[in-house]
Amino acid sequence: MSKSAPQDVENKFNPEQSNPSLSCLYRGNTRNGLSEREIEILLSVALEQGGNFAEIYWECSKGCSLELSKGVLEANHSYLEGVGIRVICEEKTGYSYSNDLSFSKLKEASRTAARIARGAQKVNIIRFIPTEAPSYSPIIHLPSKNSLQSKVNLMKRAESAAYRYDSRIKNIQVYYDEQEKEIQVANSEGLLITDHQTLCMLYMRPIVQENGRAGQGWAGDGGRIGMELFQQRTPEELAAEASEYALVRMQSIEAPAGMLPVVLAAGCGGILFHEAIGHSLEADRIRSGSSMYTGCLSQKVASELCTLVDDATIPNLRGTINIDDEGTPGQRKVLIEKGVLKKYMYDKFNAMRMGTSSTGNGRRQSYRYVPNPRMTNMFLDAGEDDTEDIIKSVPKGIYVKHIGAGSMNPTSGRFTFTVTDGYLIESGKITYPIKGATLIGNAAEILHQVTRVGADLKFDQNTGNCGKDGQEVPASTGSPTVKIAQMTIGGTVV
Amino acid sequence: MDYYTLAIDMVKKAQRAGASQSEVCLQFGTYFSLNVHKGQVEVLTNARPRILTLRVFCGNRMSFGTLSNFTPVIVNNFVEDIVTSARLTESDPFNGLPEPDLSSVQVQDLKLYDPSGEHISIDEKIDWLKEMEAAAYAVDEKITQVHSCYQEALNTTLVVNSETVFREFSGSVYKVSCKTIASSDGRRQTGNYSVMKRYLKELPCPTEIATKAAQQGLRQLKARKVATQKVPVIFEGKVAGKFWLWISRLLNGDFIQNKKSFLQGKLGTEIAKKNVTVIDDGTILGGIGSSPFDGEGVSTQKTVLIKQGILNSYLHNTYTARVTGAKTTGNALRMANGAVKVGYSNFYLQPGEDKPEDLIKSVKNGFYVTNMLIEGGDAASGNYSTGARGLWIENGELTYPVEEVTIAGNLSELLKQIEMIGNDLSLEWALASPTFKVAALTVSGK
DSSP: OOSOOOHHHHHHHOGGGSOOOOOTTSSSOOOOSOOHHHHHHHHHHHTTTOBSEEEEEEEEEEEEEEEEETTEEEEEEEEEEEEEEEEEETTEEEEEEESOOSHHHHHHHHHHHHTTTSSOOBOOOOOOEEEEOOOOOOOSSOGGGSOHHHHHHHHHHHHHHHHHHOTTEEEEEEEEEEEEEEEEEEETTSEEEEEEEEEEEEEEEEEEEETTEEEEOOEEEEESOOTTHHHHSOHHHHHHHHHHHHHHHHTOEEOBOEEEEEEEOTTTTHHHHHHHTGGGGBHHHHHHTOSTTTTOTTSBOSOTTOOEEEETTSTTOTTOOSBOTTSOBOOEEEEEETTEEOOOBOOHHHHHHTTSOOOSOEEOSSTTSOOEEOOSEEEEOOOSBOHHHHHHTOSEEEEEEEEEEEEEOTTTOEEEEEEEEEEEEETTEEEEEEESEEEEEEHHHHGGGEEEEBSOOEEOOSOOEEEETTEEEEOEEEEOOEEEEEEEEEOSBO | OOHHHHHHHHHHHHHHTTOSEEEEEEEEEEEEEEEEETTEEEEEEEEOOEEEEEEEEETTEEEEEEEOOOOHHHHHHHHHHHHHHHHHSOOOTTOSOOOOOTTOOSOOOOSOOOGGGGGSOHHHHHHHHHHHHHHHHHHOTTEEEEEEEEEEEEEEEEEEETTSOEEEEEEEEEEEEEEEEEEETTEEEEEEEEEEESSGGGSOOHHHHHHHHHHHHHHHHTOBOOOOEEEEEEEOHHHHHHHHHHHHHHTBHHHHHTTOSTTTTOTTSBOSOTTOOEEEETTOTTOTTOOSBOTTSOBOOEEEEEETTEEOOOBOOHHHHHHHTOOOOSOEEEOTTSOEEEOOSSEEEOOOSBOHHHHHHTOSEEEEEEEEOOOEEOTTTOEEEEEEEEEEEETTEEEEEEEEEEEEEEHHHHHTTEEEEBSOOOOSSSEEOOOEEEEEEEEEOO
């Protein structure tokens, strides 16, 4: 099919009268996405003024969030559906979106996106070849098929377990979140593909108080998984973990300030590598030259102990994707191998401009956003060192078990992270918990400062999102125990 | 689509389905954004977003939800599902709609809406950004990259509830950002400057924005590291507003009633020096943070939170006020998922008498903050830490630029250590502040 649908065909078809776009996620008629005919018309309208590429993205999601606090339960639900239409004309992107799914409004959105081209050369629309998405995350008990009550029970179990754990636990907030989403992606290159996506998580924040001192704890788990997760990681287990965390925090002393060696516990360092290094390996930053890794393929950018991977195929992790939000199947990419830079992460647009193909990293928060290159499950691969030995090797330093908020200036490479669960290492032993510490470093140097890498690769709690350019997507990170020769610690004890 | 009828009908449907009280908040409008790079449009987005949130009470039980598809079958199912969900939640005696606000039926016109952006063509907006980009490059040959962005949002917000509240207002936001990268001798630094206004004609000329963004990055190229030390710190008024985000959290009713703020239980006590007065005012004409009514339809007001060092009030919505035995301050904030939390409107430290230059002159050896980069604060303990950039002060004068350092400390101590407050308050952002000086803070460098 190569041209816009002639007028008479449109009149006979009359898409305005088709059924409302209900998905089987909601009660009512079941229809996933737009019909092939509707997509054909929308793509033609999108390319009316010219352009190299057009894409129709349909999304429907049903989510439920529960919060249990002081015995009071709050529930909220989201029923969202929308379409995002994109036109690419050389370097330019036109985008429009609509959650009014009447066909006239969708055509209007298509026309709006088309304006980016303005008389440029037009590409031919290739006939669809429907393809099937891979399936990386087996799910046994779909959250949407389980009652609201069953989830409330999980939360109540966590709440009572926390209060039973220690009488100093004064307050606990328990959260449960689930989302099921269906997407349909079609483009002028003949792609037509759909995917069903599931996410759930349970997490909690207890607070302990005693004699004017307070401490906050945290624990949680989740992923692209069903309710079976909570048989392996029970609410009681999570509550104990969170409560212990809070109790330790209450004992914390002021953190030192200055330069010290740092040991990152298995599972906690991933976020640092994701922020400090990962974003600089995304194709948009490479192409614009704002990344320090632009033009550095095949160069040594890290110590030989460092192998950095982005893998979208690991079963059930939060960042795992069967297909990205442009319809490209998720893949495993070795980005840095034994210190040498091997690969960047691409979405479709940047791959087109750079003469290569998408690596399945084109993601978007929802139909309201243009996709950009994003990570999936980013991790530093396991080494061979012994964890105990690594800690013993530090005469004075910091041991980090949990990193909270952080950010990096991609141009200067300078980054800062808050340590939410940290400890002093003195003479090779972990001693006191510390509070108020930040880790400051430079992205260009940090991977060269990795001197020991353990064999204990662990992933984070699968409850996090990656934020970039005002959009958030689910992601997870991982790392083994890692020693960094030295970093600046922002504490208060000079 | 008639959104007014939709909202009113939805409230009626919820009541018929068994709700004792219900409320719809509907927001709709237009959104336009434009990115220009190397003289060319990069991304152009244009849309008519709309989002509806429904909140339902069955006695003291509550549930809420968001919906974006308004076809009648889906609307009916959605309403029924939310009412059913409400019945399954736990009873909370503090749940419920606000008491009807009998004092003001008229919605005040706070001069928040300017649709003139719709009459400016896309080409004119593209040209404006191209001019800004050219001006940034023209500042200095060391400017190697410029990204320019224009955003325009025109919104109407509607709150309808079963207590016959029906309120709407329209607001506009025009935002321009310029991001530059300056490079020299292998060093690279960013410089950002952005402006947000309610009225299109209030946006400064493109050259002004570009020059400020470029100069920031250029200055940082010469930045030096400093040793870790405890010194007086001055926060420049234009950026100091970000700092008050932490203070707004300490005063936030949600944090207070959850016992997550160390200011809980301290009303009437002295928590800062006498020179500190902090205000939240949702009624400022044309204010970026202003609105005639809050996320629950309650009229906004001016609230003095800290009065000459004494903690006078918290920020509240109906729920947090009831929990703590206070009155709502009209600060209900509607989140994207429909939750009603507590937020700030126009939140600021009241200006003092001193000229900003005099604050600098009073410091022999200290730090002048021009950028803050991260928020890592814990309202329960008051501990905070932030990345910062700025200039070193030597013998009462601003000297060399300083590389990214960290300032860490405790907010409880900091409030008591505000020594001097400048007279230079400018309400350009919702969080605003005059320049102020803190007696001593730990600045971590090398």
